[in-house]
Amino acid sequence: MTDLAEHAAGRDRWATSARGPLALVNAQRVDHAQPVWPVPGQWAPAPGGLTVTAVPDDGVLVDGDPVDGTVFVAGDEAVVPSTVVFPDGLAGTVSRGTLRVWDPASDAIARFDRIARFEQSAAWVTSGRYTPGEPGGAASVVDAAGDPLEVAGHVETTLDGAAVRLLAVRSAPFHGVPRLQLIVQDATSALPEDDPGSTYSMGRFLYLDDPGEPADVALDWNLLVLPPCAFSYQFACPIPPAENRIPVSVTAGERHPLDTAGHVFH
Known part of the structure; x- marks a missing residue:
């Protein structure tokens, strides 16, 4: 055994873990331009992923670069998926039109x-x-x-x-x-x-x-x-x-x- x-x-x-189930605080389907709780930016559908529109003060990083305008975020199905980092230690991943927001310091992790x-x-x-x-x-x-x-x-x-x-x-x-x-x-x-x-x-x-x-x-x-x-x-x-x-x-x-x-x- x-x-x-x-x-x-x-x-x-x-x-x-940082990508474990207790760290997932939101999984929001993005089928039109919309905000996503609890992170900054305006999110919209795009082939192969999503786009995010933000200004530098929002503190959104895609693939290590600050977002200033509209940027494409490649989904998990891409050969090289995008990495997304938000303020306060939050992170994002995109899968089949859904933005998942991960918090490694979530209340659920603290309660587990x-x-x-x-x-x-x-x-x-x-x-x-x-x-x-x-x-x-x-x-x-x-x-x-x-x-x-x-x-x-x-x-x-x-x-x-x-x-x-x-x-x-x-x-x-x-x-x-x-x-x-x-x-x-x-x-x-x-x-x-x-x-x-x-x-x-x-x-x-x-x-x-x-x-x-x-x-x-x-x-x-x-x-x-x-x-x-x-x-x-x-x-x-x-x-x-x-x-x-x-x-x-x-x-x-x-x-x-x-x-x-x-x-x-x-």
Whole structure:
């Protein structure tokens, strides 16, 4: 099994990092010229990104240069995305017409204590079988923005006596290794006030290396992680496909983010 203590520490650091989910204070779709809270400038849509109009006193820097007039801000999809810096330590990124504003000193970061997790258990490491789908097959999963995700294939395994066939989507490579992602809900997915033993109601993610061909795979459910939307309402949640709604309680992996008072963030 993976060293869960090291994994957990890395996840807690990610949650509170300058580009972690707790640092995101606004994610605003820009489809016409408009201001964006809480940063200066007038923002407008443009092919491949946005434009910002500001004066030097606004303190907006794009790619290291002060903005004086109207400047193009390249989105994350560009070969070289733009860097945007605002006063008071705030930063901005652009993705598919949305300006995201990050605050490394946000109130949410100050309130965060830890991610609540189940105890690690070897019983939640299962063997499975990965079967790739047909190239170009129809996608039946969308991401949080409503855009289709590439369906890679299916993973079959047995969880607490229940045989499941889970749809896997292709994820971004991790340390150069191609990965698959399972977007799942299970019987623990519930509001915490309804079930003290719950996990985040919208579901969790499990990642595994993509073998690229039919193969046996190991599934370590202790590594189930929360989606970014569990930490901040600024993120939308992808909806787990129907076949990924597991009929048993998977008492493994991350449960909820907790604040310093021991309360679930939301």
